[in-house]
Amino acid sequence: MTDRMIPDPKLIEGCLQGKRKAYALLYKRYAANMLGVCMRYGRNLAEAEDVLQEGFIKVFTNLDKFRQEGSLEGWIRRIMVNTAVDHYHKQTKEGLFVSLEEIKDPHGTGEHGEEDEDLPAADLTADDLMEMIQRLPDGYRIVFNMYAIEGYSHQVIAETLNISVNTSKTQLFKARRMLRNVILHRSLDHANKR
C-alpha cells in the first residue's frame, strides 16, 4: 500500500496509536505544501523551515484534538499560519521585526496612487511572486497573506495580531500598493531591457 492509498483518518489513527511510520507518512504528505505556506510568512527558507518544524510539532501534539469535521490539510494549514504569527510576535518582542504600527510606506505612495493602470502580471512566475511577498515588510506580509490568500477577515486578523481593524485594513492596502509598484517596476525594467 502506497502513501497515497492511505486515507487521512487511517493515518491519524496510526499516529494516535503511536506508529512512527504514520507520523512519517503524514509529514511526507503535507510537508512540501506547508513549507510553501510558511515561505509566504517567513523572510527566507531557513525561517520558513523553523516555522514548519514548530508547526508540525504542534500538529503531532494536538492530533487527538482534530475532530475530523473539516479537512486535515485545512487544519494543519491553520496551525502553520498561527505558528507563523506566533513566530512574528516572538520576533517582534525580541526587536527583530518592526511592529505593524511602526511601518511606514517606504515608497511613499500613500493611498492615492494610480489605480487604473493595467497590471502586467502575465510573465510572473510563482517564484517571482514569492520573492515579492518575502520582500514586503513583515507586518505587510502577514496581513496580506492572511487576508488575500488565506481569506481571513480583518476582524480575525486584528484579533490574531493584536491590532485594530483599521490598522489591518491600512496595512493590507499598503501591502497591495507596494506589490503593485514592484510588479510595475519589474515590467518597466523588462521593457527597458528589451
Add this chain to the structure above:
Amino acid sequence: MQTNGNMKNERDKIDDLFRQKLEGYQIRPSVKVWNNIVNRFSLPHAGPFHLLNMQNIIGALLLAGAGVTTYLLWPASKVHETVAVNSMEMNLTYPAPPQQDLHPQAVYQAPAINQENSSAQHEHPGPSNQNSQPDDPPDNPESPLLATPSQTASEDLMKSSSSEAKLTEDQGFSDQPVINEFKSIEKEQFNNAAVWDDAQNLKKLSPLGSPFVSYQPGNASGLRMMDDRHRMQDERIRSRKADYRVPAQFSAGIHFLPEWTNYHTGAAAFQSSYTQELLASVQLRNIILRTGLGINRSQDDGNYQVNYSKYEMTGYYIGTSFENGGNPVYDSLNYSVDEHGVYDTVYYNEMYRTDNTYTYLQIPLHIGYSFLNDRRFSFSVTAGPCLSLLMNEKKSDPAFMDFAAQNVTMQDQTPVRRHSEWQFQVGISTRYLITNRLSIALEPTYRQYFRTVYEGSDSGWPPYSLGIRAGISFHF
C-alpha cells in the same frame, strides 16, 4: 463610483494573482526539519524495519548471502585444524572380523595372565575363569568378553578419541582407498594372537599407559607397530588431503578510504570525502568475498541566495548657486557649483557558496579475485555494490557580513540529497603480510554512482570518485 470600482478591480487583481499562483506552492523541506521534529517530539523509536524499502531489502539479502557463503566456506579450515592437531585420531568404524579368524590364544591365554597379575586394576575375567560363570554379568560393563578382541580395539579407539574432534567420512573426508588399506592392516594386527599376549605383559609394566594398552591384552611390540602404522596411515591420509583441500582464510580489518568525488554540478571539480571502514573478508582459493560497514563523510557545496537592500548613493547631480556679493551696484553674480549625491534603496541579489558535510552509513559487498599470492605479497581485484544511507547532514550558513544591509533574506538553494543510493566500487589491492597474522593493504579505488545524489535530478550525470583505501587486517 467609477474610481471605487477600479480600486476594487485592482484589489481583486492583486489578490487573485497571488492566490492563484501561490496556492499549492510546494517546496520540499530539508532532511534536518524531520530530524529535528523526531528529536523534539520524541517520536517512537524507529524499529529495525524503519529503513525497509526495496533497496535496503536487496542490500540486506546480499549481505545475508555473503554471510551464508562465509559460513559454508568456513568449515574447511576446521577440518584442516583437526588433522593438524589430532594426528592419532582415526575413528573409523568397521565390522569386526569373523570369530573363526581369531587366534585361539587370544581367548585362552587371558585367564592365565589374570591369575599372575591379580593386582592389575583392569582385570578382564575371561571365559576360562573358574570363579565366573559365562552367563554372569561382568564386573566391568566394558569387558572385552562381551566382544571380540577386534571389536574391543575398535571401541577403545573410539573412546580414546571421544574428547577430541573427530575426522570422519561425514566431514567430507573421503579417501576410501587409504581407509580400506588401513582397515586391512588393523584387521591383520588384531588377528595376531601375539599381540594379545604381549599386551597383557605390557599392562603390568605400564598401568598409566594409554587406555588402549591398559585395556587390551596383547603384544607390546605389536602395539608399537600398530601405533606406528596408525601414524603412518594418518600421515598418508593427511598428505593426500592436503593436496586438494584449500582452507578458507578469514580476516578482518580497519580501513581508511579518502576519496575525491566529481558530482558534475559545475562547482568545484572534485569534492573530498573520507570513509572509515570495518571490513571482513573470506578467501577461498583465489576468490575473495568482502563486506562490512563504513562511515563516510562527504563534502559538498551549499548554495545560498542572499537578498538584501542598501540605502546608498545611486548617482549625483550638480547643483549651482549664485550670489551677488552683497553689492547691488555692480551687476555681477558669483556662481558656485556643488556635487550632490542621490540616494536610493538598492536591492541586491547575491549567491553565496558554503561547505556542507554529509554523513553516510555504507555497506559494501565486494567479490574479488586474487591473481598473485606470494609468501608476503598478494594482489587482487575486488568489485561490487555498496549501499549508502544518509545519516546526517551538517550545513553552514553563508558568511554575510555587510552591516549596512537591510532586509536581509537568505534562501538555501542547496539541492536536497537522496536518503539512500547504490554505488559500484572497484579496486586493485596490494597486501603485504607483516606477520603471520597481520597484513597491511593499499587499494586504489574507483566508485561509480548509479544516479545523482540529489533528489529530483535524475537527468544529470551520476557522480564518480577516485580514492585509495589503506588498512590493516588481522588474519584468523
